[in-house]
Amino acid sequence: xxxxxxxxxRHALHGLGRDQPPAGxxxxxxxxxxxxxxxxxxRRTTVRSLGLVAAATLLFVAGVGTQRYLLDAEPVxxxxxxxxxxxxxxxxxxxxxxxxxxxxPAVEVERMxxxxxxxxxxxxxxxxxxxxxxxxxxxxxxxxxxxxxxxTERVTGFFIVLAASEASAQAVxxxxxxxxxGGRVEVRRIEPT
Amino acid sequence: xxxYLIARDEASFRELYRAYTPALYxxxxxxxxxxxxxxxxxxxxxxxxxxxxxxxxxxSLRTWLTGIALNLCREHYRRGVRLTAVPDxxxxxxxxxxxxxxxxxxxxxxxxxxxxNLAEGYREVLLLHDVEGHxxxxxxxxxxxxxxxxxxxxxxxxxxxxxxxxxGDKQHG
Numbered sequence: 001x002x003x004x005x006x007x008x009x010r011h012a013l014h015g016l017g018r019d020q021p022p023a024g025x026x027x028x029x030x031x032x033x034x035x036x037x038x039x040x041x042x043r044r045t046t047v048r049s050l051g052l053v054a055a056a057t058l059l060f061v062a063g064v065g066t067q068r069y070l071l072d073a074e075p076v077x078x079x080x081x082x083x084x085x086x087x088x089x090x091x092x093x094x095x096x097x098x099x100x101x102x103x104x105p106a107v108e109v110e111r112m113x114x115x116x117x118x119x120x121x122x123x124x125x126x127x128x129x130x131x132x133x134x135x136x137x138x139x140x141x142x143x144x145x146x147x148x149x150x151x152t153e154r155v156t157g158f159f160i161v162l163a164a165s166e167a168s169a170q171a172v173x174x175x176x177x178x179x180x181x182g183g184r185v186e187v188r189r190i191e192p193t
Numbered sequence: 194x195x196x197y198l199i200a201r202d203e204a205s206f207r208e209l210y211r212a213y214t215p216a217l218y219x220x221x222x223x224x225x226x227x228x229x230x231x232x233x234x235x236x237x238x239x240x241x242x243x244x245x246x247x248x249x250x251x252x253s254l255r256t257w258l259t260g261i262a263l264n265l266c267r268e269h270y271r272r273g274v275r276l277t278a279v280p281d282x283x284x285x286x287x288x289x290x291x292x293x294x295x296x297x298x299x300x301x302x303x304x305x306x307x308x309x310n311l312a313e314g315y316r317e318v319l320l321l322h323d324v325e326g327h328x329x330x331x332x333x334x335x336x337x338x339x340x341x342x343x344x345x346x347x348x349x350x351x352x353x354x355x356x357x358x359x360x361g362d363k364q365h366g
Contacts, residue, residue, distance in 0.1 A: 003347075003348045003351045003352055005323065005351065009351075010323070012301070012304055013304070013319075013323040013324050014323075014324065015301055015304075016223060016301065016304060016305060016308065016320075016324050018219070019218060019219050019222045019227070019230075020215060020218070021214050021215060021218040021231075021234065022231065025214070025218075025231055025234060025235075026207065026210055026211070026214070028231075028235060029210060029214075029234065029235045029238050029239075030203060030206060030207060030210070032235050032238075032239055033206060033238065033239060033242050034203070036239065036242075036243070038201070038239070038242040038243065039201060039202065039203050039206055039242075040201040040202055
C-alpha cells in the first residue's frame, strides 16, 4: 500500500515543477532540427488534383469506436500521383462503425499513429485526394425511415482515394487501420462528372 | 505528431514542441538544473525526430519523450555533471504556509533539496509520479521496473522525504 499524500503535500510537490522553458529555446531547437534535415523545407503540394484538392489536405483518420482525428497536414508535399499514370478513378471509402462504440484514450493514441502512417503513405504516393471526419449527431430528412430495427452502424468519416480499379481500391480499404481493427469500409466508385 | 509525421514541416513541429516541452523541461530542470535542461530538451527533440520512423507507439508519446529525456539526464550524470543542488534555490520564494501552500510552511528550496537528497531510485519514482503525474505503469516502462515495484518505491520515497523534512512522525491522510 502506498503512503498517501495530503493535499498540502501534493500541492507542494506540484509546485516543484513550475519552471517554464525559456522563450528562445523553441527557436533554438527548431533550428537544430532544420540543420539536420529533420524539418522539411516548405514546398508547394504537387498532388494531382481532379479539380478538388486544395494545397492543404485534411487527412481524416477514424478509428473503430468513434474516436476520430483530424490531421491538418499542411502543406502535404507529395510525389506525383501513381494513379495518374494508370488512368485512375476516384473511390469513396465510407468508414462504418458499430453505433455507440468508443476507444480508450491509450488505444486512441496508437490508432492515431496507424492512421497517420496509412494516410501519409497514400498522400506521399499521390493516391489520397481527401479525407474528412463526420461529427456526431446529425439527422435524416426527407421521407420517413422505413420501420424496423434501429441501425447498428453509422458512417463516421470518409476518404477519397485514387485507384486504377475497383479491386485496387478495395485493397487500399482493406489495408486501412479501420478495416484492420474490425471496422467496415464501404468502397464506392465515384461517377466521373 | 501526426501532422509532423506526414509533412515534417516547421509549423507541425512547433505545435508538437509547445504541447510537450513544458513538461519535459520541468522534468529536466529537476534533474540537471536550468542550464543543463536546455541542452537536454534540444537533444530530446533531435533524438525523437530522428527516431520517429522506428517508434512503434507501444507507449504514449509523452512517455516515449520522457524516456528519451531520462536517458539523456542519466548520460549527463555519467559525464560527471552530477547535480549537488538545484541551481535556483535562492530564487524560489518560500511557500506561505497557507492551507493550500504545501507541506507546512516549508520553503520550496527546502523541499527541492529534500527531494534531491533522496536515493536516486526513490527520487525518480517520486518525481515521475508526484510531480509529473505519470502512472505506475508508465513509470514501470520508463525505469524498467514493474508497476508494483514503482508503488513500493513511491511509498518509501514519500516516507524518506517526510523524514528528510523532519515530518516523519506526522500523520498524513
